[in-house]
Amino acid sequence: MQRFSGLAVLSLAAGLIAAAPDQPSLKDAFHDSFRIGAALNAAIFTEEDARDAALVKQQFNSITPENVLKWERVHPRPGVYDFDLADRYVAFGEKNRMQIIGHTLVWHNQTPRWVFEDEKGNPVDRETLLNRMRDHIHTVVGRYKGRIFGWDVVNEALNEDGTLRQSPWLKIIGEDYIAKAFEFAHEADPKAELYYNDYSIENEAKRKGTIALIRRLQAENVPVAAIGIQGHDHMDWPSAELEDAALTDFAKLGVKVNITELDIDVLPRTTGQQGAEVTLHAEARSELNPYPDGLPDAVQEALAKRYASLFSVFLRHRGLITRVTFWGVTDAGSWLNNWPVNGRTSYPLLFDRNARPKPAFGAVLELVKQGASN
Ligand code: GLA
Numbered sequence: 176m177q178r179f180s181g182l183a184v185l186s187l188a189a190g191l192i193a194a195a196p197d198q199p200s201l202k203d204a205f206h207d208s209f210r211i212g213a214a215l216n217a218a219i220f221t222e223e224d225a226r227d228a229a230l231v232k233q234q235f236n237s238i239t240p241e242n243v244l245k246w247e248r249v250h251p252r253p254g255v256y257d258f259d260l261a262d263r264y265v266a267f268g269e270k271n272r273m274q275i276i277g278h279t280l281v282w283h284n285q286t287p288r289w290v291f292e293d294e295k296g297n298p299v300d301r302e303t304l305l306n307r308m309r310d311h312i313h314t315v316v317g318r319y320k321g322r323i324f325g326w327d328v329v330n331e332a333l334n335e336d337g338t339l340r341q342s343p344w345l346k347i348i349g350e351d352y353i354a355k356a357f358e359f360a361h362e363a364d365p366k367a368e369l370y371y372n373d374y375s376i377e378n379e380a381k382r383k384g385t386i387a388l389i390r391r392l393q394a395e396n397v398p399v400a401a402i403g404i405q406g407h408d409h410m411d412w413p414s415a416e417l418e419d420a421a422l423t424d425f426a427k428l429g430v431k432v433n434i435t436e437l438d439i440d441v442l443p444r445t446t447g448q449q450g451a452e453v454t455l456h457a458e459a460r461s462e463l464n465p466y467p468d469g470l471p472d473a474v475q476e477a478l479a480k481r482y483a484s485l486f487s488v489f490l491r492h493r494g495l496i497t498r499v500t501f502w503g504v505t506d507a508g509s510w511l512n513n514w515p516v517n518g519r520t521s522y523p524l525l526f527d528r529n530a531r532p533k534p535a536f537g538a539v540l541e542l543v544k545q546g547a548s549n
Pocket residue numbers: 241278330374405436451453510
């Protein structure tokens with residue numbers, strides 16, 4: 176039988192009840208700078224996970240659905256839409272007066288193959304795919320018109336060298352698939368904010384590609400409200416200087432920036448990866464999972480410093496950044512426990528496995544107290 180120390184039992188018990196009522200909140204602390212968001216799984220927004228739902232209500236004022244608005248979930252088969260969970264996601268946000276984000280309309284992953292194929296499995300033509308895209312966007316965005324505040328319209332259209340990714344969207348429709356997706360979303364809900372979202376766009380080549388893409392869209396009067404920087408970060412990337420330089424460049428475009436999927440991975444890298452290509456997989460090896468029983472104090476402190484350093488950059492750009500959203504709520508629920516290696520013990524967020532605030536939580540709150548941005 177496993178044995179717990181008295182302290183461990185106490186902190187476990189504390190973690191099982193709702194968020195400590197006197198705990199300061201991120202949303203209040205950053206109220207004058209930007210919204211603080213979290214990506215939610217279905218257990219949280221249905222409140223089956225009462226502990227994390229309580230924590231979300233206490234700490235966050237913007238929400239993103241981790242999966243339930245992705246094409247494969249909401250539109251699994253031709254002509255078949257399933258809005259059960261998406262409706263509950265939106266209802267949770269409304270009940271709690273949160274900013275509700277839609278994620279994501281046009282992406283190359285988590286999109287069923289039928290979207291791009293005819294009954295024989297051959298690629299469809301441009302008109303067919305544009306019609307499917309229009310139907311999908313009008314149906315999904317139209318259903319939540321006036322309720323979902325902003326949409327990640329196109330996700331991850333760029334390669335690391337800044338060129339357009341050879342996705343089925345690009346191959347079948349051509350370069351204007353991006354403008355078309357925005358156009359359809361704008362038709363479906365003219366008041367919703369529309370975003371372009373991608374990872375590692377801080378890096379120079381991809382940053383240039385992002386800027387060129389946004390400029391092309393602006394020249395065609397496509398209503399892009401903001402660039403989403405995903406922010407699947409590491410301890411050594413992006414540096415504060417690189418983040419600052421990217422934000423300074425994006426500011427020149429006259430669009431806002433959302434930090435949309437923030438987490439900081441403390442585990443060893445399996446490749447040189449800086450992005451978040453979800454199809455990447457690596458074999459489990461024990462040296463890739465160095466902290467199965469808890470994060471050593473020194474790493475915990477280093478993570479706190481790293482979070483503080485990134486947040487001080489965000490605060491410096493607070494007129495530009497409208498929201499900082501974490502990809503998950505507690506370390507236990509993070510996708511990084513299973514990507515790119517299955518079954519690791521990961522520590523990327525501000526709340527630990529018992530939903531208790533980590534030193535990194537204190538470190539970002541401390542920045543606001545100190546007025547670090549002034
Ligand atoms: C990408 C996507 C998200 C999510 C994350 C990781 O960045 O935009 O929807 O899948 O990867 O889970």
